[in-house]
Amino acid sequence: MSAHEAPVPDPPDKQEQLDPVRDHAEGTHLTTNTGTRIDDTDNSLRAGERGPTLMEDFHFREKITHFDHERIPERVVHARxxxxxxxxxxxxxxxxxxxxxxxxxxxxxxxxxxxxxxxxxxxxxxxxxxxxxxxxxxxxxxxxxxxxxxxxxxxxxxxxxxxxxxxxxxxxxxxxxxxxxxxxxxxxxxxxxxxxxxxxxxxxxxxxxxxxxxxxxxxxxxxxxxxxxxxxxxxxxxxxxxxxxxxxxxxxxxxxxxxxxxxxxxxxxxxxxxxxxxxxxxxxxxxxxxxxxxxxxxxxxxxxxxxxxxxxxxxxxxxxxxxxxxxxxxxxxxxxxxxxxxxxxxxxxxxxxxxxxxxxxxxxxxxxxxxxxxxxxxxxLPVNRPVAETRNNQRDGYGQHRIHPGQSSYAPNSLGGGCPMLADPDAGAYVHHQERVDGARIRRRSDSFADHYGQATLFWNSMSGWEREHIVAAYRFELGKVVDRTVRRRTVEQLGHIDIGLAAAVAEGIGVPAPEGPPAENHGRRSAALSLANRATNRADSAATRRVAVLAADGVSGGHVTALRRALAEAGAIVEVLGPHDGELGTADGGRLGVDRAMNTMTSVLYDAVCVPGGAASVAALAGDGLARHYVAEAFKHGKCVAALDDGADLLRRVGLPGVRLAGPGDEVVHDRGVVTGAGTAVAAGDFVTPLIEAIAAHRHFDRDADQIAA
Missing domain, CATH: 2.40.180.10 (Catalase core domain)
Structure with a gap:
C-alpha cells in the first residue's frame, strides 16, 4: 500500500493511552528500582546498632540518590x-x-x-x-x-x-x-x-x-x-x-x-x-x-x-x-x-x-x-505523547523510552524497506503555506509597529468608572514601591501619552509632578468587549460554584439555614456554615446544626458572599464577635453580596454599611447594591432567593461607598 493510500487510523483515547503507565500501589510490596523487595525502610544498614552506616546498603544509596536528583529545573516563566x-x-x-x-x-x-x-x-x-x-x-x-x-x-x-x-x-x-x-x-x-x-x-x-x-x-x-x-x-x-x-x-x-x-x-x-x-x-x-x-x-x-x-x-x-x-x-x-x-x-x-x-x-x-x-x-513522556502514531529516525539521547529494532535509522533507505516512508501531501503530510518573502537583511522594525500609545488609550477609554479607579490605585501601589524617583517621573510622563487624566491621578498618588505641556490627544475610541463591567459581553447570570459563607452561633434559626442551603444548592452554589467553633451548634428550636468550619480557620476573602440567618441569640453572639463583624465588613468592602434574614440584619446594622438600605418593619425583601435583607418567611416563599442569587451572580457591586469601612 502506498503512502498516499494509507488510511489515518483512529488513535486511542488519551486516558486509555495513559492507563498502562499509571502505577497503583494498592496490594503491592516495597521494592528497589530493580524490583528487589524491601523489609525495612526506616533504618540504614550499619555495623552494630550504634555503628557506622555501611556502603553496601544499596537500598539506602538508591533512596537518597533518587531524592537528591528529584528536582528538575523549573520553568523560567510560568513556573507555578x-x-x-x-x-x-x-x-x-x-x-x-x-x-x-x-x-x-x-x-x-x-x-x-x-x-x-x-x-x-x-x-x-x-x-x-x-x-x-x-x-x-x-x-x-x-x-x-x-x-x-x-x-x-x-x-x-x-x-x-x-x-x-x-x-x-x-x-x-x-x-x-x-x-x-x-x-x-x-x-x-x-x-x-x-x-x-x-x-x-x-x-x-x-x-x-x-x-x-x-x-x-x-x-x-x-x-x-x-x-x-x-x-x-x-x-x-x-x-x-x-x-x-x-x-x-x-x-x-x-x-x-x-x-x-x-x-x-x-x-x-x-x-x-x-x-x-x-x-x-x-x-x-x-x-x-x-x-x-x-x-x-x-x-x-x-x-x-x-x-x-x-x-x-x-x-x-x-x-x-x-x-x-x-x-x-x-x-x-x-x-x-x-x-x-x-x-x-x-x-x-x-x-x-x-x-x-x-x-x-x-x-x-x-x-x-x-x-x-x-x-x-x-x-x-506520557503526558506529552501524541495519540497519533510517531515514526522517525531520531534515535538515542537521554530518556529514550522506545526500542527500535532494525538496522536503518536514516532516509532514504532500502534495508528497512524504505520505512518510515514519506507521506504524500494529499495523505495528511504537513505542508507549509507558500508565501513569497523578499527583503534586505536588516535590524530594523517596520514603521507599522511604531504606535505604542493608541491601543493603551483604547483600553483606558473602554473602562468603566470603577475599573479606572482600580487601575489608578494599581499604578499608585506599584510605582509607590519604586525607590528611584526618576523612574517614577519617567513612567508618569509615558502615561501622559495615553491619557493626561490618568497620568495626573497617578502622579498625585506617588508624589511626582504631573506631565507638563499640552496633553496628548485622546482619540476617543472604545471597545465594549474590553470592560469587565459590560454584561452584554461578560455574562454574569449564574451563581453556580460560588462559595457562600453562612455565619451562625448557638441559637441560630435552623429553618433559615436549611432554606438557604437548599435554595443556594439548587442554584449550584457551595454553602458552608461557619461557627465560632467546630462541631455543632444549638438551634433556636432546640435542634442541632453541624458546623462546616470554624470562622477562625477561614476568612471572607475565600468566599463570594456572606449570609447571616436569623435567631436572636445567634445574632447577638455574632455581633459581639469582632471576627464575625469583620467577615461582613470585609465582604462589603470588596463589593461582594451580603445578605441577612430577620434578626441577622441587626449584625449588618452593627457593622454599619454606609448608604445601604436594610429591610425594616413591613419590608419583605430589600435588595440594595448587592445587600439583600428580608423576612424569614420570604426565603421559604422564594422571594428572598431570587435577588440573593442575582446579587451573587453579579459577582461584585462597586457602586457602594466602601472607603470608610475599616476592613
Missing part, C-alpha cells in the same frame, strides 16, 4: 501552574478556512490537557499575585499534537522576541537580593517599562483587574499572536484565537488578593482541582477572529504586532467550539510539571505568520524544554 485533562468539540466544520482535522467534525471529540499558570513567580509563590496568567492547551489530535500556547491577556509586553530576555530579567526579582518574589512592584520592572513604550498597552492590562482572576474557571485565554489557517486549497486566512469561560470573566480586587495569598496561597489551583473533583467541570468556548489575507493592511495597526488587539467591533469573535475540563491529573510532577508546550507544535491547516515575537518563541520553547526535561526525548 495547575493542569487538567478534558476534551474539545467543534460546533461545525471549519473546512472553509482550515484543513485541521480536529476542527472538521462536530461529532468527534479531541482530548486536551490545559495548564494554567502565573508568569513571574517561582513554583513556591502565591496564586493571587498581580501578573499575567498562562492558558496553554495541548490538543491530542489524530494528526499529532497541537499546542495553543496563550495567556489571559491578548497582547504582550514586547514586539520582538529578542527583547524577551530583557523583559523577563526586568520583572524577575532583582539580582542583588532576589527580591521581590512574584511582583512587578519594583525598580527594574518600571525602569524597563518607562524606557520601552511598546510595553505600555500590556501594562494597562496588568494594572487592571484582568491581572487578578477570581478563578482559572472564570478567566479568558488568548493566543496573543496572529496565526494563519490554511484550507485544502492552500488558501490562507489570518486568525486570532480566544477562549471564553462560560461562567463569565471575573476578577478579585487587589486588597483581597494580598489577603488570600496569606490565607491560601494555592487559591486558584485549589479552586480548579475542587471544581473538577466535585463534578463542576470548567467549560470554555473557543472563538476566532478571521481576517482574509487580502485585508492584511486595512487596519491602523500591524496584524503582526503582538502588542495590539483586533477590536471586536472591527472583527467579531466567531464561536467555533467548546472545551470541557473533566479530569484532574493523577500526579502533579509527572503531568502538570512535565507537560511541555511549544508554539511550533502545529498540525496541517494551522501555520505561522511573520510575527517577530512568535518566530522567536518557536525557537525558545523547544530550547527550554531540552534543558528542563533532560534532552530531545521529552515528547515520549
Amino acid at each position: 501552574g495547575a493542569g487538567a485533562y478534558g476534551h474539545f468539540r467543534p460546533y461545525a466544520s471549519l473546512a472553509e478556512f482550515t484543513k485541521a482535522d480536529f476542527l472538521q467534525d462536530p461529532e468527534r471529540s479531541t482530548p486536551v490537557f490545559v495548564r494554567f499558570s502565573t508568569v513571574a513567580g517561582s513554583r513556591g509563590s502565591a496564586d493571587t499575585v498581580r501578573d499575567v496568567r498562562g492558558f496553554a492547551t495541548k490538543f491530542y489530535t489524530r494528526e499529532g499534537n497541537y499546542d495553543l500556547v496563550g495567556n489571559n491577556f491578548p497582547v504582550f509586553f514586547v514586539q520582538d522576541a529578542i527583547k524577551f530576555p530583557d523583559f523577563v530579567h526586568a520583572v524577575k526579582p532583582e539580582p542583588p537580593n532576589e527580591i521581590p518574589q512574584a511582583q512587578s512592584a519594583h525598580d527594574t520592572f518600571w525602569d524597563f517599562v518607562s524606557l520601552q513604550p511598546e510595553s505600555l498597552h500590556t501594562v494597562m492590562w496588568l494594572m487592571s483587574d484582568r491581572a487578578l482572576p477570581r478563578s482559572y474557571r472564570m478567566m479568558q485565554g488568548f493566543g496573543v499572536h496572529t496565526f494563519r489557517l490554511v484550507n485544502e486549497h492552500g488558501q490562507g486566512t489570518f486568525v486570532k484565537f480566544h477562549w471564553k469561560p462560560l461562567l463569565g470573566t471575573h476578577s478579585l480586587v487587589w486588597d483581597e488578593c494580598q489577603k488570600v495569598a496569606g490565607r491560601d496561597p494555592d487559591y486558584n489551583r485549589r479552586d480548579l482541582w475542587d471544581a473538577i473533583d466535585q463534578g463542576d467541570f470548567p467549560e470554555y468556548e473557543l472563538g476566532v477572529q478571521l481576517v482574509p489575507q487580502e485585508d492584511e493592511f486595512r487596519f491602523d495597526f500591524d496584524l503582526l504586532d503582538a502588542t495590539k488587539i483586533i477590536p471586536e467591533e472591527i472583527v467579531p469573535v466567531r464561536p467555533v467550539g467548546r472545551m470541557v475540563l473533566d479530569r484532574n491529573p493523577d500526579n502533579y510532577f509527572a503531568e502538570t510539571e512535565q507537560v511541555a508546550f511549544h508554539t511550533a507544535h502545529v498540525v496541517p491547516g494551522i501555520d505561522f505568520t511573520n510575527d517577530p515575537l512568535l518566530q522567536g518563541r518557536n525557537f525558545s520553547y523547544l530550547d527550554t524544554q531540552l534543558i528542563r526535561l533532560g534532552g530531545p526525548n521529552f515528547q515520549q
Whole structure:
C-alpha cells in the first residue's frame, strides 16, 4: 500500500493511552528500582546498632540518590501552574478556512490537557499575585499534537522576541537580593517599562483587574499572536484565537488578593482541582477572529504586532467550539510539571505568520524544554505523547523510552524497506503555506509597529468608572514601591501619552509632578468587549460554584439555614456554615446544626458572599464577635453580596454599611447594591432567593461607598 493510500487510523483515547503507565500501589510490596523487595525502610544498614552506616546498603544509596536528583529545573516563566485533562468539540466544520482535522467534525471529540499558570513567580509563590496568567492547551489530535500556547491577556509586553530576555530579567526579582518574589512592584520592572513604550498597552492590562482572576474557571485565554489557517486549497486566512469561560470573566480586587495569598496561597489551583473533583467541570468556548489575507493592511495597526488587539467591533469573535475540563491529573510532577508546550507544535491547516515575537518563541520553547526535561526525548513522556502514531529516525539521547529494532535509522533507505516512508501531501503530510518573502537583511522594525500609545488609550477609554479607579490605585501601589524617583517621573510622563487624566491621578498618588505641556490627544475610541463591567459581553447570570459563607452561633434559626442551603444548592452554589467553633451548634428550636468550619480557620476573602440567618441569640453572639463583624465588613468592602434574614440584619446594622438600605418593619425583601435583607418567611416563599442569587451572580457591586469601612 502506498503512502498516499494509507488510511489515518483512529488513535486511542488519551486516558486509555495513559492507563498502562499509571502505577497503583494498592496490594503491592516495597521494592528497589530493580524490583528487589524491601523489609525495612526506616533504618540504614550499619555495623552494630550504634555503628557506622555501611556502603553496601544499596537500598539506602538508591533512596537518597533518587531524592537528591528529584528536582528538575523549573520553568523560567510560568513556573507555578495547575493542569487538567478534558476534551474539545467543534460546533461545525471549519473546512472553509482550515484543513485541521480536529476542527472538521462536530461529532468527534479531541482530548486536551490545559495548564494554567502565573508568569513571574517561582513554583513556591502565591496564586493571587498581580501578573499575567498562562492558558496553554495541548490538543491530542489524530494528526499529532497541537499546542495553543496563550495567556489571559491578548497582547504582550514586547514586539520582538529578542527583547524577551530583557523583559523577563526586568520583572524577575532583582539580582542583588532576589527580591521581590512574584511582583512587578519594583525598580527594574518600571525602569524597563518607562524606557520601552511598546510595553505600555500590556501594562494597562496588568494594572487592571484582568491581572487578578477570581478563578482559572472564570478567566479568558488568548493566543496573543496572529496565526494563519490554511484550507485544502492552500488558501490562507489570518486568525486570532480566544477562549471564553462560560461562567463569565471575573476578577478579585487587589486588597483581597494580598489577603488570600496569606490565607491560601494555592487559591486558584485549589479552586480548579475542587471544581473538577466535585463534578463542576470548567467549560470554555473557543472563538476566532478571521481576517482574509487580502485585508492584511486595512487596519491602523500591524496584524503582526503582538502588542495590539483586533477590536471586536472591527472583527467579531466567531464561536467555533467548546472545551470541557473533566479530569484532574493523577500526579502533579509527572503531568502538570512535565507537560511541555511549544508554539511550533502545529498540525496541517494551522501555520505561522511573520510575527517577530512568535518566530522567536518557536525557537525558545523547544530550547527550554531540552534543558528542563533532560534532552530531545521529552515528547515520549506520557503526558506529552501524541495519540497519533510517531515514526522517525531520531534515535538515542537521554530518556529514550522506545526500542527500535532494525538496522536503518536514516532516509532514504532500502534495508528497512524504505520505512518510515514519506507521506504524500494529499495523505495528511504537513505542508507549509507558500508565501513569497523578499527583503534586505536588516535590524530594523517596520514603521507599522511604531504606535505604542493608541491601543493603551483604547483600553483606558473602554473602562468603566470603577475599573479606572482600580487601575489608578494599581499604578499608585506599584510605582509607590519604586525607590528611584526618576523612574517614577519617567513612567508618569509615558502615561501622559495615553491619557493626561490618568497620568495626573497617578502622579498625585506617588508624589511626582504631573506631565507638563499640552496633553496628548485622546482619540476617543472604545471597545465594549474590553470592560469587565459590560454584561452584554461578560455574562454574569449564574451563581453556580460560588462559595457562600453562612455565619451562625448557638441559637441560630435552623429553618433559615436549611432554606438557604437548599435554595443556594439548587442554584449550584457551595454553602458552608461557619461557627465560632467546630462541631455543632444549638438551634433556636432546640435542634442541632453541624458546623462546616470554624470562622477562625477561614476568612471572607475565600468566599463570594456572606449570609447571616436569623435567631436572636445567634445574632447577638455574632455581633459581639469582632471576627464575625469583620467577615461582613470585609465582604462589603470588596463589593461582594451580603445578605441577612430577620434578626441577622441587626449584625449588618452593627457593622454599619454606609448608604445601604436594610429591610425594616413591613419590608419583605430589600435588595440594595448587592445587600439583600428580608423576612424569614420570604426565603421559604422564594422571594428572598431570587435577588440573593442575582446579587451573587453579579459577582461584585462597586457602586457602594466602601472607603470608610475599616476592613
